[in-house]
Amino acid sequence: xxxxxxxxxxxxALITTLLIFKKSSEKKLTTDNxxxxxxxxxxxxxxxxxxxxxxxxxxxTLTDKNKNLIKNAIIKIEANMNHAGMVPVLxxxxxxxEGLYEAKIKPTMLGDWILFLTITLSDGKVIKKEFYFKxx
Amino acid sequence: MKKKALLHSKLASQIALAxxxxxxxxxxxxxxxxxxxxxxxxxxxxxxxxLLVFLLVVWGNAFCLGCPFILVRNAARVFIxxxxxxxxxxxxxxxxxxxxxxxxxxxxxxxxxxxxxxxALVIIIFFLSALMVDLxxxxxxxxxxxxxxxxxxxxxxxxxxxxxxxxNINTCLECKTLDCLKGNKTSTEINKRGCELLLLIxxxxxxxxxxxxxxxxxxxxxxxxxxxxxxxxxxxxxxSHRSGVGSFSNRFDLLxxxxxxxxxxxxxxxxxxxxxxxxxxxxxxxxxxxxxFLLLLVQFVLFLILLPLIILPKKNxxxxxSLIPLGFSIxxxxxxxxxxxxxxxxxxxxxxxxxxxxxxxxxxxxxxxIQYGVLFLGTLLSITTLLKMTxxxxxxxxxxxxxxxxAFLALWIMSxxxxxRGTFLG
Numbered sequence: 001x002x003x004x005x006x007x008x009x010x011x012x013a014l015i016t017t018l019l020i021f022k023k024s025s026e027k028k029l030t031t032d033n034x035x036x037x038x039x040x041x042x043x044x045x046x047x048x049x050x051x052x053x054x055x056x057x058x059x060x061t062l063t064d065k066n067k068n069l070i071k072n073a074i075i076k077i078e079a080n081m082n083h084a085g086m087v088p089v090l091x092x093x094x095x096x097x098e099g100l101y102e103a104k105i106k107p108t109m110l111g112d113w114i115l116f117l118t119i120t121l122s123d124g125k126v127i128k129k130e131f132y133f134k135x136x
Numbered sequence: 137m138k139k140k141a142l143l144h145s146k147l148a149s150q151i152a153l154a155x156x157x158x159x160x161x162x163x164x165x166x167x168x169x170x171x172x173x174x175x176x177x178x179x180x181x182x183x184x185x186x187l188l189v190f191l192l193v194v195w196g197n198a199f200c201l202g203c204p205f206i207l208v209r210n211a212a213r214v215f216i217x218x219x220x221x222x223x224x225x226x227x228x229x230x231x232x233x234x235x236x237x238x239x240x241x242x243x244x245x246x247x248x249x250x251x252x253x254x255x256a257l258v259i260i261i262f263f264l265s266a267l268m269v270d271l272x273x274x275x276x277x278x279x280x281x282x283x284x285x286x287x288x289x290x291x292x293x294x295x296x297x298x299x300x301x302x303x304n305i306n307t308c309l310e311c312k313t314l315d316c317l318k319g320n321k322t323s324t325e326i327n328k329r330g331c332e333l334l335l336l337i338x339x340x341x342x343x344x345x346x347x348x349x350x351x352x353x354x355x356x357x358x359x360x361x362x363x364x365x366x367x368x369x370x371x372x373x374x375x376s377h378r379s380g381v382g383s384f385s386n387r388f389d390l391l392x393x394x395x396x397x398x399x400x401x402x403x404x405x406x407x408x409x410x411x412x413x414x415x416x417x418x419x420x421x422x423x424x425x426x427x428x429f430l431l432l433l434v435q436f437v438l439f440l441i442l443l444p445l446i447i448l449p450k451k452n453x454x455x456x457x458s459l460i461p462l463g464f465s466i467x468x469x470x471x472x473x474x475x476x477x478x479x480x481x482x483x484x485x486x487x488x489x490x491x492x493x494x495x496x497x498x499x500x501x502x503x504x505x506i507q508y509g510v511l512f513l514g515t516l517l518s519i520t521t522l523l524k525m526t527x528x529x530x531x532x533x534x535x536x537x538x539x540x541x542x543a544f545l546a547l548w549i550m551s552x553x554x555x556x557r558g559t560f561l562g
Binding site: 018 | 154155158159161162163165166167168170171172174177178180181182208211212214215249250410474475477478481493496497553554555
């Protein structure tokens with residue numbers, strides 16, 4: 001009888017733990033402060049072939065819905081790959097001309113990369129954008 | 137270590153891993169689906185695999201000892217007792233081999249390392265499979281005949297420095313009750329299981345099929361069983377009859393599995409480097425093979441069937457077990473690469489702490505020599521094992537040549553830069 005009670009308690013503990021961790025995992029997912037499509041972000045990079053041998057210069061242009069350049073934003077960039085154990089490459093974009101942002105990144109591995117942009121506007125609002133590229 | 141402390145440690149590790157598995161299921165199903173930011177993909181494919189091989193090398197079959205699937209199964213067996221014996225015709229490793237190859241295949245095909253949800257489903261499937269099988273069939277049928285992780289651990293633990301064995305063989309020879317195999321009941325009528333993998337201690341040789349579950353240690357009324365030190369690979373030197381297993385020369389399934397274990401290690405590493413993409417492109421261009429499933433199948437046939445047929449000597453199959461140290465060293469070199477280069481990447485996920493990028497993992501300048509060193513040692517150990525197994529000069533030359541070819545292939549693969557393709561989000 002004692003063993004049955006212990007076994008039942010064990011299963012109950014597992015299920016309770018699952019529900020607690022479920023809530024915790026869902027809570028960790030962050031949402032954007034403002035809709036990502038309220039701002040347009042276009043990008044370009046040089047050289048045209050992105051390799052692991054040299055830095056690539058990424059340029060981003062931020063515009064609002066009326067096509068006005070957005071000034072004085074802070075862009076933090078995380079370059080990463082979608083596999084476990086990956087160490088990201090981090091960079092902060094610098095402002096070159098009004099509304100144009102630039103960052104130099106050297107990918108560390110061959111394959112498919114994702115650029116995660118965290119854009120903080122001058123009014124404090126935060127937007128996240130993603131771009132994809134491949135190294136050769 | 138004293139018997140009670142050992143048994144309590146086992147239970148503690150099983151409970152800890154059970155709750156960790158629950159965390160990983162939750163995180164995988166409901167957490168971020170970006171693999172580097174999800175504990176499930178990180179802890180399963182980087183840390184678990186790396187620690188698994190590390191503990192096998194320095195100790196023994198630690199993860200089977202602490203297996204959470206078996207803890208859940210044991211709890212369920214309090215309510216449901218299995219009635220049937222595992223079918224005699226299936227008392228071999230063929231299904232286990234199929235499942236091992238299937239795991240390797242679907243790991244690539246479904247990009248499991250990049251998919252937290254699917255990784256969580258793999259954990260759930262393991263739990264349900266162990267439960268289902270062991271609630272229907274008696275003993276540890278799931279462990280002995282099916283579990284792909286267990287099959288891997290059994291072979292790899294032939295290189296481990298520890299083994300569960302009798303302290304004094306004479307005590308075993310005088311024993312009439314065979315509690316280590318049959319189990320016993322104490323005066324309070326609590327059953328103590330005997331070995332559910334059907335290994336009789338006085339006739340047990342080595343770590344094959346031993347999950348280090350310690351049921352034999354618990355059941356032995358003479359306290360005559362211990363986890364003892366031994367010379368790694370010494371159990372492979374002779375083709376003796378092993379309790380619950382038989383001899384290698386009579387177990388074609390085991391010999392096939394050793395080959396798959398070794399060449400599967402090459403294949404698993406190869407899938408992450410550029411030549412794998414080149415082969416795919418060649419097949420697409422010249423044979424118009426567009427199906428990803430078939431493209432991968434071709435690579436599996438190449439590595440698991442064609443390469444062994446080309447490289448390995450055809451005679452005296454009883455020497456095949458000498459491959460194990462080299463095969464295992466390829467697994468270690470591969471898994472330690474992922475573990476060491478990303479060892480602390482879990483810290484920001486668990487603690488919200490930001491740690492400097494250069495402290496998240498070891499640089500390649502440190503990791504690569506470790507990989508090469510491990511491969512060298514594995515090759516050396518296979519050669520040493522072979523020299524113990526045969527004195528025939530021609531046989532030695534042929535097998536050493538095979539080892540060197542395999543080692544060279546492994547070195548070549550490990551020297552290539554890793555690349556991950558087809559893993560964009562969504």
